[in-house]
Amino acid sequence: MFLGIDIGTSSVKAVVINDTGDVIDQASAPLSVSRPQPLWSEQNPADWWAATNKAVLDLSPDRRAKVEGIGLSGQMHGATLLGARDELLRPAILWNDGRSFQQCGALEAAAPGLHEIAGNLAMPGFTAPKLLWVRENEPEIFSKVARVLLPKDYVRLLMTGEAASDMSDSAGTLWLDVAKRAWSPEILAATGLSESHMPQLFEGCAITGTLRADIAKSWGMPSVPVAGGGGDNAAGAVGVGVIRPGDAFLSLGTSGVLFLSGDKFLPNPAQAVHAFCHVLPDRWHQMTVMLSAASCVDWAARLTGFHDAGELIAKAEARGSIGGAEVFLPYLSGERTPHNDPHARGVLLGLDHDSDAAAIGQAVLEGVAFAFADGMDALAAGGGTVGDITVIGGGARSAYWGRILSAALGRRLVYRRDGAVGPAFGAAKLALIAVTGASAEEACAPPPVLNEIDPAPEDVERLAANRARFRQAYPRLKSLFALESLP
Numbered sequence: 001m002f003l004g005i006d007i008g009t010s011s012v013k014a015v016v017i018n019d020t021g022d023v024i025d026q027a028s029a030p031l032s033v034s035r036p037q038p039l040w041s042e043q044n045p046a047d048w049w050a051a052t053n054k055a056v057l058d059l060s061p062d063r064r065a066k067v068e069g070i071g072l073s074g075q076m077h078g079a080t081l082l083g084a085r086d087e088l089l090r091p092a093i094l095w096n097d098g099r100s101f102q103q104c105g106a107l108e109a110a111a112p113g114l115h116e117i118a119g120n121l122a123m124p125g126f127t128a129p130k131l132l133w134v135r136e137n138e139p140e141i142f143s144k145v146a147r148v149l150l151p152k153d154y155v156r157l158l159m160t161g162e163a164a165s166d167m168s169d170s171a172g173t174l175w176l177d178v179a180k181r182a183w184s185p186e187i188l189a190a191t192g193l194s195e196s197h198m199p200q201l202f203e204g205c206a207i208t209g210t211l212r213a214d215i216a217k218s219w220g221m222p223s224v225p226v227a228g229g230g231g232d233n234a235a236g237a238v239g240v241g242v243i244r245p246g247d248a249f250l251s252l253g254t255s256g257v258l259f260l261s262g263d264k265f266l267p268n269p270a271q272a273v274h275a276f277c278h279v280l281p282d283r284w285h286q287m288t289v290m291l292s293a294a295s296c297v298d299w300a301a302r303l304t305g306f307h308d309a310g311e312l313i314a315k316a317e318a319r320g321s322i323g324g325a326e327v328f329l330p331y332l333s334g335e336r337t338p339h340n341d342p343h344a345r346g347v348l349l350g351l352d353h354d355s356d357a358a359a360i361g362q363a364v365l366e367g368v369a370f371a372f373a374d375g376m377d378a379l380a381a382g383g384g385t386v387g388d389i390t391v392i393g394g395g396a397r398s399a400y401w402g403r404i405l406s407a408a409l410g411r412r413l414v415y416r417r418d419g420a421v422g423p424a425f426g427a428a429k430l431a432l433i434a435v436t437g438a439s440a441e442e443a444c445a446p447p448p449v450l451n452e453i454d455p456a457p458e459d460v461e462r463l464a465a466n467r468a469r470f471r472q473a474y475p476r477l478k479s480l481f482a483l484e485s486l487p
Contacts (some may be wrong), residue, residue: 016028016059027055039099045080070432073229073424082148103132118176127175131145156229160209164199168233175198251391261278261285272307290333292332296367303360313401326349327470327473329473332346337378341481348363406453419447
């Protein structure tokens with residue numbers, strides 16, 4: 001058996017698979033996010049470790065005892081700053097933190113080759129600009145930084161004593177030469193750091209160390225190997241078999257991702273498309289990212305007084321009207337692809353006296369779908385070709401939302417067994433490959449198809465007008481978002 005652990009934003013998830021890749025046990029433990037100032041988003045890394053222990057110990061003791069290897073996945077880009085004795089220097093600055101927007105321009109000026117080397121624009125969500133912010137605003141802390149780790153790699157350090165990372169997660173720092181799969185001295189120097197501050201690099205299916213004896217004892221398992229793992233999206237891709245050129249998935253989690261697998265490094269920074277390493281050797285991927293996806297539906301459910309997102313979606317479906325008068329911009333935490341604007345905010349347009357909770361829920365579901373369509377347009381502009389799309393993440397449970405997404409994207413959506421399990425599933429498969437030497441094609445075969453949704457022509461027609469209004473709204477509101485961010 002193999003254990004996958006995902007250090008997410010809202011929870012830590014632990015998944016056990018058997019030797020044939022079937023999910024046989026899973027557990028999770030919640031996490032909270034601190035937003036002490038506008039644009040800020042932080043977590044205490046100690047909470048990751050506490051939640052990891054809880055999630056693992058909530059698994060069946062019998063299955064824990066049979067674990068042969070562990071893989072890690074996690075939220076990308078988070079800056080975990082450690083001192084000379086690996087002590088935490090401050091709360092981790094997360095992927096959806098927008099405070100370093102001014103430092104992004106400074107980084108691009110200091111590292112002229114950034115777009116070609118890192119394959120991406122400098123955005124506040126990435127790790128490197130966060131360190132420039134710390135250097136300028138918390139110089140005493142910056143002077144003590146001996147090591148910078150990503151969230152899952154901090155947990156790995158506590159598990160194994162090794163400072164290591166994988167290529168896919170490290171590509172999201174902006175410090176990686178993505179084509180060469182190696183740290184870039186030029187970009188590190190532009191942030192006042194060197195390779196000595198970075199963890200050792202491994203492929204996601206390689207062994208990075210072994211579980212410390214004391215941790216193994218407390219978890220009730222042997223001191224097993226720990227694989228490199230991957231950033232949450234690349235690990236999620238492995239879980240549902242998105243590893244071949246042209247394979248794609250759509251992730252409906254806290255954030256939203258449209259992920260396209262490939263065998264070449266194909267950057268398109270002009271439209272804020274991410275070009276990263278995949279978790280497997282000699283493979284890369286392109287990715288569009290929206291910072292708020294399923295979290296928008298959670299927000300709308302709270303706003304309208306529903307118990308959870310599922311109740312609001314059911315209410316919208318019962319309303320029986322796709323393409324209503326209301327339009328929603330899903331930029332609750334700013335946006336990446338294609339706008340790269342940390343100041344953008346959520347907007348509801350077209351409200352009138354008849355706009356009830358169901359209408360708002362419908363607009364939110366459509367708004368997230370339209371933002372995904374913007375992302376697919378950006379992939380196409382960069383040479384990417386998207387066919388059928390596998391759906392993963394918690395939002396994958398809603399067939400009604402799938403109907404809306406399929407119509408907005410004009411693509412067939414494929415739902416697979418265990419598709420809602422998420423990145424921990426892929427992390428466990430990477431552990432299986434690392435320990436057994438199984439081929440990626442064998443270990444990462446796509447799970448069986450449970451359902452498919454094709455775009456309905458009538459839905460496509462109903463959504464067309466609102467998609468046009470959606471695309472016009474952001475350019476007209478952009479200057480207002482910028483004004484609201486001024487002190």
